[in-house]
Amino acid sequence: MxxxxxxxxxxxxxxxxxxxxxxxTGGVATNWPQPAIWLVLGVLGHDxxxxxxxxxxxxxxxxxxxxxxxxxxHGGLLVGAAVTLVALPVLSGKGDPRNPSLTPLDYPRNWLxxxxxxxxxxxxxxxxxxxxxRSGGGQRTGSPGPSSPP
Amino acid sequence: xxRAGAETVRVPSVTGVRSPLxxxxxxxxxxxRRGPLREGAFRxxxxxxxxxxxxxxxxxxxxVTCFLTGLVSHYLQNPPFWxxxxxxxxxxxxxxxxxxxxATGIACVPLLLAKLWTVAPRLWSWPPxxxxxxxxxxxxxxxxxxxxxxxxxxxxxxxxxxxxxxFFFPRVHYYVAWVAIGSIALHLSVKAPxxxxxxxxxxxxxxxxxLPSGSAHSDGRSTCDGQEDRFGRRGFxxxxxxxxxxxxxVTVGQTLxxxxxxxxxxxxxxDVGPQGLPVNRTAVGADIRPVGPDYRLVVDGARPFSxxxxxxxxxxxxxxxxxxxxxxxxxxxxxxxxxxxxDLLDRAGAPDGAxxxxxxxxxxGLYRQSVVEGPHAADTLTLLALELNGQPLDLDHGSPVRxxxxxxxxxxxxxxxxxxxxx
Numbered sequence: 015m016x017x018x019x020x021x022x023x024x025x026x027x028x029x030x031x032x033x034x035x036x037x038x039t040g041g042v043a044t045n046w047p048q049p050a051i052w053l054v055l056g057v058l059g060h061d062x063x064x065x066x067x068x069x070x071x072x073x074x075x076x077x078x079x080x081x082x083x084x085x086x087x088h089g090g091l092l093v094g095a096a097v098t099l100v101a102l103p104v105l106s107g108k109g110d111p112r113n114p115s116l117t118p119l120d121y122p123r124n125w126l127x128x129x130x131x132x133x134x135x136x137x138x139x140x141x142x143x144x145x146x147x148r149s150g151g152g153q154r155t156g157s158p159g160p161s162s163p164p
Numbered sequence: 165x166x167r168a169g170a171e172t173v174r175v176p177s178v179t180g181v182r183s184p185l186x187x188x189x190x191x192x193x194x195x196x197r198r199g200p201l202r203e204g205a206f207r208x209x210x211x212x213x214x215x216x217x218x219x220x221x222x223x224x225x226x227x228v229t230c231f232l233t234g235l236v237s238h239y240l241q242n243p244p245f246w247x248x249x250x251x252x253x254x255x256x257x258x259x260x261x262x263x264x265x266x267a268t269g270i271a272c273v274p275l276l277l278a279k280l281w282t283v284a285p286r287l288w289s290w291p292p293x294x295x296x297x298x299x300x301x302x303x304x305x306x307x308x309x310x311x312x313x314x315x316x317x318x319x320x321x322x323x324x325x326x327x328x329x330x331f332f333f334p335r336v337h338y339y340v341a342w343v344a345i346g347s348i349a350l351h352l353s354v355k356a357p358x359x360x361x362x363x364x365x366x367x368x369x370x371x372x373x374x375l376p377s378g379s380a381h382s383d384g385r386s387t388c389d390g391q392e393d394r395f396g397r398r399g400f401x402x403x404x405x406x407x408x409x410x411x412x413x414v415t416v417g418q419t420l421x422x423x424x425x426x427x428x429x430x431x432x433x434x435d436v437g438p439q440g441l442p443v444n445r446t447a448v449g450a451d452i453r454p455v456g457p458d459y460r461l462v463v464d465g466a467r468p469f470s471x472x473x474x475x476x477x478x479x480x481x482x483x484x485x486x487x488x489x490x491x492x493x494x495x496x497x498x499x500x501x502x503x504x505x506x507d508l509l510d511r512a513g514a515p516d517g518a519x520x521x522x523x524x525x526x527x528x529g530l531y532r533q534s535v536v537e538g539p540h541a542a543d544t545l546t547l548l549a550l551e552l553n554g555q556p557l558d559l560d561h562g563s564p565v566r567x568x569x570x571x572x573x574x575x576x577x578x579x580x581x582x583x584x585x586x587x
Contacts, residue, residue, distance in 0.1 A: 023353030029346025030307065036339035043332040044339065049314070052329060053340070056313035057306065064277070065284050072208060088395035089403030096274040096407035097414065100320065101429045108326035113446045115437030117324055124428035128414055 068095075083140040090136030094129050101125050184296065191291040201292075206285035210400050216282040217362045219404065223275045224348060226268050227312070231345045233265035237491060238338050240573050243537070252543040255570040259489040262573070263419035266493025269319045270415050274407035276316055278400070280309065301354055308347035311340050323492045324431045334491070418494040434496035438558035441498050444490050444574055447559040450526045452580050455564055461548075465512030465586030473564050477550060479503045484545040490574040500568045502549035505584070506542055514586040517542060522567055523583035534576040535587070540569045548581060 037046045071091070079087045104121045199205070239247055240258060251257075286305075293299045315337065322333050352359070395403075417427025417434070424434055432442045447453070460470040471479075482504050489495040509520060517538040526532045540546050546569040550557060557563040562579025569577065 019353050019356050022349050026346040026349030026351075026353060029342050029349065031346075033311075033339045033342030033344075033346060036342065037336065040335055040339065043335045045331040048329050048331045049336045049340065052318070053310040053314050056317055057310045060277075060280065060309070060313055061287055065281070068281065069206075069208075069284075085395040085399035089399055089406065092274075092400075092403040093407045093410050096277070096411055097429070099277075100270055100273050100411045100415065103321050103324040103326055104429055104431055106324070106326065108321075108328075109324040109431070110446070110449060112448045113325075113443060115432065115442040117431050118433055118436045119428065119430075121429065124414075128410070128428060132410070 083143050086136055086140045086143050090132055090139075094132045097128055097132070098125070101128075185300075186295045186297050189291075189293055189295055197290055200288040201290050203290070205288065208281075209396060211282055211285050212397055213282075213358075213362050214366050215397050215400065216279065217359055217366075218401065219275060219279045219282060220359075223272065223279045224352070226272050226275055227344065227348055229268045230265055230272065230315070231341055233261045233268070234338065234341050236261045237265060237573060238334070241334070241491075241576065249537040249539050250571070252540040252546065252570050252572075255486060255545070257571040258573055259419070259487050259495045259571075262489055262491060262493060263416075263495060266319070266323060267412060267416045267419070269316060270411050271408045272312075272316045273320065273411060274404055276312055278404045278407075304347055304350050304354070307343060308351055311344035311347060314340050315344050325492070419489075421497070430494070431492070432490075432494035434494060438560045439498075439552050439555060441488060441496055441552065441561065442490075442494060443560045444492070445529075445531075445579070447580075450524075450529060450580070452525055452559065454559055455525070459564060459582075461565060461582065461584070463508050463512045463584045463586075465509070465514050465518075467511070467513040469512065476503060476548075476565065480507065481550070482544070482547060484547055484568065484570075486545060486568050486570055488568075488574050488577065489572075499553050500547055500549040501551040501554075502547040502565070502568075504544060505536065505546045505548055505567070505569075506544065508548065508584060509541060509586060512584075512586050519587040521585040521587055522578040522581050523585070524578050525580040525582045531575045531578070534567070534578045536567070536569065540572060543570060545570050548584075 037044045037049055040046065072088070075084070075088065075091075101121065104117050104119075105125060107117075109116050197203075236258070240250060243250070293302065318333065318337055318340075321328065322337070327333060413423065413426050414429040415427055416430075417423035417425065418430035418432045419434070421434060427433065434442065437443050455473075457472075459473055461476060462468070462470045480503070481501055483499060483501045485497060485499050487495045487497045505520065509518060514520070518541060519538050520536045520541050522534050522536060524532045536546065546567070548565050549562075549568045550565060552558070552561055557566060562581070565581045566579040567577050567581060
């Protein structure tokens with residue numbers, strides 16, 4: 015087992031070194047200071063912008079949204095945020111304007127339609143939750159008692 | 165990922181004395197422990213080891229899938245000496261492989277963010293570095309996170325042909341993929357005992373255990389402790405699944421034709437473009453103008469010859485239904501009609517199994533030339549097409565003549581062909 019484990023680790027290190035070597039020796043094709051900057055920007059954007067934003071949004075929602083429907087609301091927002099991130103490139107209007115078959119659709123409209131669909135589904139689920147948990151409350155509550163902390 | 169690195173990585177020690185790698189380093193002054201470094205700064209019940217393992221498993225499968233299909237695409241475009249010729253069948257080989265590559269990459273957006281959210285407090289663990297080994301482990305995780313984010317974002321941006329950087333995307337995407345997959349392997353190796361322990365002790369069914377008393381939510385803030393409808397682990401998993409499904413449904417129709425009507429956020433529609441087919445590189449983009457009557461297709465081999473457009477049209481014409489499959493993840497079937505490449509090669513006296521190099525009218529560009537290896541050159545479906553869906557080729561589709569072959573990346577389906585060299 016530990017042979018497998020350390021073998022996997024060694025292979026991993028070899029693959030990382032192969033990739034880094036390719037980037038550094040790639041000349042103008044890889045232009046390594048550029049990917050280095052983008053690699054760092056990605057991490058900073060995630061850790062210093064995206065995560066704090068999500069954490070702050072979660073904090074606000076915890077105060078605003080009733081417990082009963084909070085799960086559904088958070089879930090709907092998560093799906094909407096994922097769709098928005100995926101749609102950012104097509105919403106950006108970048109690409110090749112001389113190519114009419116590239117990004118040919120009305121993306122702002124479509125994006126709003128998708129968000130609207132998510133909002134409708136979320137609302138329906140929230141309403142079902144609201145009344146469902148009123149009548150059949152406590153059915154799904156987990157067994158009480160301490161659970162081992164993670 | 166919740167446990168300390170020093171506990172998870174055990175270095176065999178013969179003497180029982182701590183090795184220099186694991187010897188504790190002096191902690192930084194406690195006064196620096198502010199903001200996200202504070203104890204209990206992260207309250208969400210979703211920063212949870214079992215969630216990490218569960219989502220990590222899906223993310224790992226997705227990254228390995230992306231890596232393998234990416235290798236297929238890379239080697240098709242840059243055949244290594246040890247690979248030999250790639251078969252020309254199945255017709256849909258590259259279509260499926262590259263469709264999966266891009267669809268899986270898109271699915272990685274919610275998966276990767278969810279995975280990172282479950283371990284978000286680990287970035288702000290205190291003390292930041294406990295030992296040399298811990299520092300190395302954190303460095304390897306940094307490399308993994310950077311490479312993973314880079315691959316997903318650069319791929320997502322590339323499919324709309326947006327290049328906000330000054331490097332050659334395919335090359336960098338390829339090498340960073342090695343960094344990503346290598347650091348995933350290393351990460352699995354480091355975390356193997358912790359993953360095994362988590363799987364052994366997991367609560368079943370997942371979720372909705374009340375948080376232990378004294379935990380993050382019991383501080384008098386608005387909480388939903390012990391209530392079934394808080395956004396718990398089960399809800400999170402369902403939401404992540406729904407996010408993956410949604411981002412897939414609104415994009416995958418760019419290659420999966422039955423879902424085309426739902427592909428409202430895909431960069432391509434498989435039926436939108438000149439003659440009902442999308443175009444990767446336009447004639448304007450390639451600086452190509454319609455050819456005049458002096459156009460000749462030059463075929464060079466043991467018996468060289470050249471053909472005017474009328475002579476090409478007078479040769480036996482064949483039909484093939486083949487997809488254009490772009491590296492950017494869209495694909496669309498079309499009906500092509502033209503001259504078999506193998507007929508031209510035979511006429512030029514090429515030996516059986518010969519390869520050919522096709523040259524475009526383009527003056528420059530990375531894909532001005534492409535090599536058609538033996539299996540593709542011999543395939544009866546490989547055409548120098550003059551017609552698309554019953555009409556003469558549009559200039560954007562490579563008029564007067566373009567290559568169309570089965571199981572081949574779109575960028576290698578050379579357009580505006582002016583020359584065929586037997587190799």
